[in-house]
Amino acid sequence: MRTRLAGLELDNPIMAAAGCAGTGRELARFFDIARLGAVATKSVTLEPRAGRPAPRMSESPSGMVGAVGLQGPGIEVFLQRDLPWLQSQGGTAVVSVAGSGPDEYADVARRLTAAAGAAMIEVNLSCPDPAAQGRDFADVPAEAARVVRAVRGAAEDGVPVFAKLAADAADPVALAEACVEAGADGLSMVNCLRGMAVDPVTLRPAPAGGVGGVSGPAIRPIAVGCVYRTRAALPEVPLIGMGGVQTGADALEFLAAGASAVAVGTMNFADPSACVRILRELQQLLEERGVDRVGDVVGAAHRPTGAAVPGR
Amino acid sequence: MSDNGPVQTRSPVLTVRRVDAYHAITVVAPQIAERFRSGQFLSVGVGGEHSGMLLRRPFAIHDVKPDYGGTVEFLFAVRGPGTAWLAERRSQDLLDVVGPLGRPFPLPRDPVNCLLVGGGSGAAPLFPLAHALRRRGCRVDFVLGASSADRVFSAISARRIAETATFTTDDGSFGVRGRVTDALERVAADARSDVVYACGPMPMLGRVAGAAGRLDLPAQVAVEEAMGCGTGLCMSCVVPVVGEDGFTRMARACVDGPVFRAERVRFDDVGTIPFDALGAPGWKPWSDDPGAEGAPEREAG
Numbered sequence: 001m002r003t004r005l006a007g008l009e010l011d012n013p014i015m016a017a018a019g020c021a022g023t024g025r026e027l028a029r030f031f032d033i034a035r036l037g038a039v040a041t042k043s044v045t046l047e048p049r050a051g052r053p054a055p056r057m058s059e060s061p062s063g064m065v066g067a068v069g070l071q072g073p074g075i076e077v078f079l080q081r082d083l084p085w086l087q088s089q090g091g092t093a094v095v096s097v098a099g100s101g102p103d104e105y106a107d108v109a110r111r112l113t114a115a116a117g118a119a120m121i122e123v124n125l126s127c128p129d130p131a132a133q134g135r136d137f138a139d140v141p142a143e144a145a146r147v148v149r150a151v152r153g154a155a156e157d158g159v160p161v162f163a164k165l166a167a168d169a170a171d172p173v174a175l176a177e178a179c180v181e182a183g184a185d186g187l188s189m190v191n192c193l194r195g196m197a198v199d200p201v202t203l204r205p206a207p208a209g210g211v212g213g214v215s216g217p218a219i220r221p222i223a224v225g226c227v228y229r230t231r232a233a234l235p236e237v238p239l240i241g242m243g244g245v246q247t248g249a250d251a252l253e254f255l256a257a258g259a260s261a262v263a264v265g266t267m268n269f270a271d272p273s274a275c276v277r278i279l280r281e282l283q284q285l286l287e288e289r290g291v292d293r294v295g296d297v298v299g300a301a302h303r304p305t306g307a308a309v310p311g312r
Numbered sequence: 313m314s315d316n317g318p319v320q321t322r323s324p325v326l327t328v329r330r331v332d333a334y335h336a337i338t339v340v341a342p343q344i345a346e347r348f349r350s351g352q353f354l355s356v357g358v359g360g361e362h363s364g365m366l367l368r369r370p371f372a373i374h375d376v377k378p379d380y381g382g383t384v385e386f387l388f389a390v391r392g393p394g395t396a397w398l399a400e401r402r403s404q405d406l407l408d409v410v411g412p413l414g415r416p417f418p419l420p421r422d423p424v425n426c427l428l429v430g431g432g433s434g435a436a437p438l439f440p441l442a443h444a445l446r447r448r449g450c451r452v453d454f455v456l457g458a459s460s461a462d463r464v465f466s467a468i469s470a471r472r473i474a475e476t477a478t479f480t481t482d483d484g485s486f487g488v489r490g491r492v493t494d495a496l497e498r499v500a501a502d503a504r505s506d507v508v509y510a511c512g513p514m515p516m517l518g519r520v521a522g523a524a525g526r527l528d529l530p531a532q533v534a535v536e537e538a539m540g541c542g543t544g545l546c547m548s549c550v551v552p553v554v555g556e557d558g559f560t561r562m563a564r565a566c567v568d569g570p571v572f573r574a575e576r577v578r579f580d581d582v583g584t585i586p587f588d589a590l591g592a593p594g595w596k597p598w599s600d601d602p603g604a605e606g607a608p609e610r611e612a613g
């Protein structure tokens with residue numbers, strides 16, 4: 001079940017998505033997190049952040065709208081407490097970084113590199129750019145590229161840097177190309193899509209933060225489409241696919257669309273054992289097909305009609 | 313994976329009953345029953361396997377019994393589609409249950425006089441607490457309140473367990489007209505209470521905390537903040553709580569709580585990010601104070 005992501009080899013293609021796996025400790029009460037291909041951490045910022053006011057979440061059809069706002073202890077506490085713990089459990093740590101500008105992102109990446117222990121850096125580009133009212137870095141390909149270039153420059157050479165993109169960019173493929181051009185070794189897609197809900201009683205936004213992020217099975221077709229289009233445009237660039245993965249079959253769908261690994265987000269909330277269950281289901285599906293290498297199904301949906309189907 | 317952490321089970325429903333305005337479901341869940349300590353809750357998947365309702369619904373554990381290998385009971389009011397689905401469950405249906413979750417009520421070492429204050433369905437976790445306190449030789453007094461008579465939770469068992477049980481309703485349909493806090497100070501004086509335990513809506517808990525402060529009584533409160541996961545993953549259930557080092561953190565009600573020491577919860581700031589909370593926009597790193605960067609026991613994450 002091994003899979004490769006730009007020089008990083010994972011035991012299997014199932015990961016926990018950033019911001020949906022706590023610090024790893026919370027999930028470790030339900031299963032051994034070393035069984036996962038990797039665990040992505042909540043995006044780490046330079047200083048502690050308190051996030052947005054409660055309520056932060058609202059259920060939507062087959063999904064949810066969340067506005068947590070990057071609550072976290074900051075890079076120093078993360079390095080003292082969370083990263084060593086993940087390592088002590090034998091987990092592969094994908095460290096997600098965030099910031100309010102290229103300098104802050106780079107600063108976080110530099111401190112990470114100095115401490116060692118991150119198997120990969122994932123650049124969360126769905127963060128508000130203070131210089132552009134209400135816009136995220138990912139909304140402007142040139143701004144996203146500046147951030148990626150800064151992180152790539154600050155990070156250790158052997159550690160892959162993946163840019164994480166949302167599907168509601170004006171042109172996700174152009175954004176992906178800009179990030180790769182700027183030095184991204186691969187891409188994670190997708191982050192939550194912007195959306196909101198209104199409380200039917202108060203007629204006020206729910207969650208309280210106003211516009212939030214939509215995640216869960218409701219966004220899966222959009223996420224799969226994003227992976228598929230990006231793979232078609234950039235066939236050599238490794239992709240981590242995510243967005244509404246609920247079952248092993250959903251993970252297989254992302255692999256076939258072109259992802260080399262698949263992350264599970266919101267389903268961890270619904271089912272704390274989701275990651276290991278999805279891994280088991282995927283393993284079984286591949287076995288049933290007689291496929292023993294994950295690479296054999298990666299990008300299968302791009303083969304011309306009439307071409308041999310892996311394992312069939 | 314530790315032996316006392318939460319577990320996820322597919323538990324058969326033993327019984328579904330109506331109790332006044334509430335529904336009570338008892339499930340067979342020996343591992344949850346074994347680990348449970350009062351104040352902890354469970355979360356239930358609703359809507360069935362192909363449901364569009366993704367988030368689990370949290371409920372306080374109301375009772376735990378050794379029958380049938382270990383059963384757990386929770387009581388709930390039908391509020392929306394999730395609880396409506398639960399109310400339609402029948403004996404032998406399977407429920408996906410995770411528990412026990414959260415930090416329990418700390419119990420006093422010595423047999424002291426305990427005042428238990430509950431509002432609406434918030435009374436649920438106080439019943440196993442009352443039993444645990446009685447087993448330790450504590451005196452237990454109840455003050456239970458609700459909007460109307462049919463929402464006063466388990467009045468009969470409250471009378472049975474406690475030395476005294478006082479009831480309040482907003483409409484006066486049962487017990488004293490008014491709020492639990494109207495009765496609290498008198499009952500605390502009569503019962504010579506040493507400690508207060510409370511659970512209920514946030515505004516009520518704020519008033520209980522105020523009253524306990526005026527009476528100079530320590531109080532433990534179990535808060536109910538909206539939850540996305542119940543397991544500490546999603547950061548949705550945050551409440552501003554002052555840590556031992558004096559810093560306010562946005563603590564997760566589901567794993568750092570739901571039980572907190574009343575004077576540490578900033579009730580007036582619930583639903584906001586206080587300006588001085590760790591990491592708030594106006595917050596400044598206190599680099600000369602190691603507490604700012606250390607890893608306190610109840611870190612918000």
Ligand SMILES: Cc1cc2nc3c(=O)[nH]c(=O)nc-3n(C[C@H](O)[C@H](O)[C@H](O)COP(=O)(O)OP(=O)(O)OC[C@H]3O[C@@H](n4cnc5c(N)ncnc54)[C@H](O)[C@@H]3O)c2cc1C
Pocket residue numbers: 059353367368369370371372373386387388389390391392393394395396433434436535536537538539570
């Ligand atoms: C720790 C804890 C213990 C609880 N114990 C009990 C109990 O013993 N008995 C009882 O009747 N109720 C209890 N509640 C409230 C109960 O969880 C909600 O009534 C229930 O989730 C409503 O679900 P719904 O689908 O019917 O309503 P909807 O309003 O349709 O639910 C939509 C979403 O909002 C969330 N939500 C809605 N109301 C609440 C609420 N008051 N608290 C938290 N989340 C909410 C739901 O979980 C769901 O994600 C408790 C809540 C918490 C946090």
Ligand SMILES: Cc1cc2nc3c(=O)[nH]c(=O)nc-3n(C[C@H](O)[C@H](O)[C@H](O)COP(=O)(O)O)c2cc1C
Pocket residue numbers: 017018019020041042043066068070096124164190191192215216217219242243244245263264265266267546
């Ligand atoms: C509550 C919540 C918090 C999240 N926090 C982060 C984060 O800190 N960094 C990040 O890159 N993505 C974050 N995400 C996005 C997820 O990693 C994932 O990309 C997205 O939710 C889509 O996958 P899903 O549908 O499986 O949840 C968060 C998502 C949710 C729901």
Ligand code: FES
Pocket residue numbers: 538539540541542543544545546547548549564565566567
């Ligand atoms: S409900 Fe998800 S962290 Fe508390």
